Amino acid sequence: MRLSTSLSALGLVACALAHPDVTTTDANGIRSIPLRTHSLSAPYLDSDMQSRWFDFGGNTIVRADQYIRLTSDRPSQEGWLFSRVPLTATNWEIEVEFKIHGLGNLHGDGFAIWLTKQRATPGPVFGSTDRFEGLGIFFDTYKNNRPGTVFPYVMAMVGDGSKSYDKSNDGKENEFMGCSARGIRGASVPTKAKLTYFQDKSLRLELQYKSEDSWELCFETSEPPTIPSVAYLGFSAETGELSDNHDIISVSTKNLYDTKGRDSTMNKPGNKGASKGSERYSKKKEGGSWSWFFFKMLMFFMVMGGAYVGFTAWRAQKGRSHRF
Ligand SMILES: [Ca+2]
Structure with a gap:
């Protein structure tokens, strides 16, 4: 029971986060x-x-x-x-x-x-x-x-x-x-x-x-x-x-x-501007995806917590009704 509650809670989180307006990566990286x-x-x-x-x-x-x-x-x-x-x-x-x-x-x-x-x-x-x-x-x-x-x-x-x-x-x-x-x-x-x-x-x-x-x-x-x-x-x-x-x-x-970094210009001398730009860009994006990850984790634990409290309350209720 608890496992299925967890799974459906996880499904809910996944649906909530599957917003179309977010970063995607294609087959070419x-x-x-x-x-x-x-x-x-x-x-x-x-x-x-x-x-x-x-x-x-x-x-x-x-x-x-x-x-x-x-x-x-x-x-x-x-x-x-x-x-x-x-x-x-x-x-x-x-x-x-x-x-x-x-x-x-x-x-x-x-x-x-x-x-x-x-x-x-x-x-x-x-x-x-x-x-x-x-x-x-x-x-x-x-x-x-x-x-x-x-x-x-x-x-x-x-x-x-x-x-x-x-x-x-x-x-x-x-x-x-x-x-x-x-x-x-x-x-x-x-x-x-x-x-x-x-x-x-x-x-x-x-x-x-x-x-x-x-x-x-x-x-x-x-x-x-x-x-x-x-x-x-x-x-x-x-x-x-x-x-x-x-x-x-x-x-x-x-x-x-x-993301695959096939940037031939990176290795060319005299093209430091381009490689520097890519580096800076990559770091910025990494930061973005980390905060997104923590946000997802937070959402997940919030939903899990809610599901657990709900489940406990339901079990207590059920226990009482059995007794009467
Ligand atoms: Ca014309």
């Missing part, structure tokens, strides 16, 4: 920790009609049960959405669900995902500032002039604060990497982008638009750009004569940590 500061999902706003971690402006509208609409399907719109705090993780993954759709046969111009020193600064590059510093990923739905390229075209540009986006040639001049994604606009499945970055090791962009739960590799490089140490996560979009709805449905950002 990559541990991911959700970053609430850079994630967004419906209803997006709190009771004060604010978002705790994001600001938005321009023509952006929020429909709490459905989307954050950067531009509506009307001409000459521009809107933005930016994190309030910089993304300071060394390695990270950003998964964005978005929807580009509209009524016109012709449509434009597209939207951008940003990791830039600048934030909340409207401008001519998909509704955000030109001569930015950091990484921009552009979902370009209108071909200005890029013969032989299938649109929509998705491309990355790395800005140094002085380089300009080559709008008339759809960014070709300063393209870092990119891919065509025919069907990403108005797709029948939820459309998503997943950007994964390991400092000094890799940058990968995957897209989902052909079928659910299957990712198409857009690009991958083992020579990733340096992201500014202070970089904000943002989204922006614009329409010109042609238009579209550019909706952000959700954003899920995770801090990544390679």
Whole structure:
């Protein structure tokens, strides 16, 4: 009797602790920790009609049960959405669900995902500032002039604060990497982008638009750009004569940590910055998991104690009723 009480109490504790928002480790030993500061999902706003971690402006509208609409399907719109705090993780993954759709046969111009020193600064590059510093990923739905390229075209540009986006040639001049994604606009499945970055090791962009739960590799490089140490996560979009709805449905950002330590940069001379960063990061996480362990133990003993007291009281009660 006591054993089964203990087991069910243990089960209760296990259920209570199996919260989806906690650290997970995948088969490759990559541990991911959700970053609430850079994630967004419906209803997006709190009771004060604010978002705790994001600001938005321009023509952006929020429909709490459905989307954050950067531009509506009307001409000459521009809107933005930016994190309030910089993304300071060394390695990270950003998964964005978005929807580009509209009524016109012709449509434009597209939207951008940003990791830039600048934030909340409207401008001519998909509704955000030109001569930015950091990484921009552009979902370009209108071909200005890029013969032989299938649109929509998705491309990355790395800005140094002085380089300009080559709008008339759809960014070709300063393209870092990119891919065509025919069907990403108005797709029948939820459309998503997943950007994964390991400092000094890799940058990968995957897209989902052909079928659910299957990712198409857009690009991958083992020579990733340096992201500014202070970089904000943002989204922006614009329409010109042609238009579209550019909706952000959700954003899920995770801090990544390679638990197997296959960090080749660790052993390279002259790359101490990276290894130091990983060390510091690992210690911090260890601290976190220890306090989590003690919390679990405390919860366990509390439930066990309660179960034991309950069991003793029940036995005493039962004993009395037998006697009478
Ligand atoms: Ca274009």
